[in-house]
Amino acid sequence: MTISLCPCQSGLPYADCCAPLHQGKHSAIDAETLMRSRYAAYVLQQIDYIVSTTVPEQQALLNRTAIDTWSRNAEWLGLTVLQHRPKVGKHHAQVEFEARFSEQGETHIHRELSAFVNINGTWYFIDPTVPLPSMKTPCFCGSGKKFKQCCGPFLRG
Secondary structure, eight states: OOOOBOTTSSSSBGGGTTHHHHTTSSOOSSHHHHHHHHHHHHHTTOHHHHHHTBOGGGGGGSOHHHHHHHHHHSEEEEEEEEEEESOSSSSEEEEEEEEEEEETTEEEEEEEEEEEEEETTEEEEEOTTSOOOOTTSBOTTSOSSBGGGTTGGGTOO
């Protein structure tokens, strides 16, 4: 019997790694686990998971069609986590990674320093590609702080 390894590159079987997260049975224990599970979701076209693990206030701003198209059209070649910063703020973490993929026969490396926020015990990805709040408005994570004093510093400059 062949055990399918998880696309997140953990070395574990998918059933013991990202599958329980994708199925909603567990939540990610930290930002790195969430980031890895999101990569695996792109590989497996789990678009609902990608959306649901983004900051709730940003979810309606996501272009599901574009996410789905990229997920399906890319050939996903691998993931390397370069650094996990588990505590860059009281409720924030960062993960630097490289995702390798091929589109139309051309290989690409997407390198990113992603920001994550823990809201009521659940980790979420902060998407920098959608419109962000102004610096003086309340933060979208619900902390009660202004954006510039909460999630903003992890996305700007």
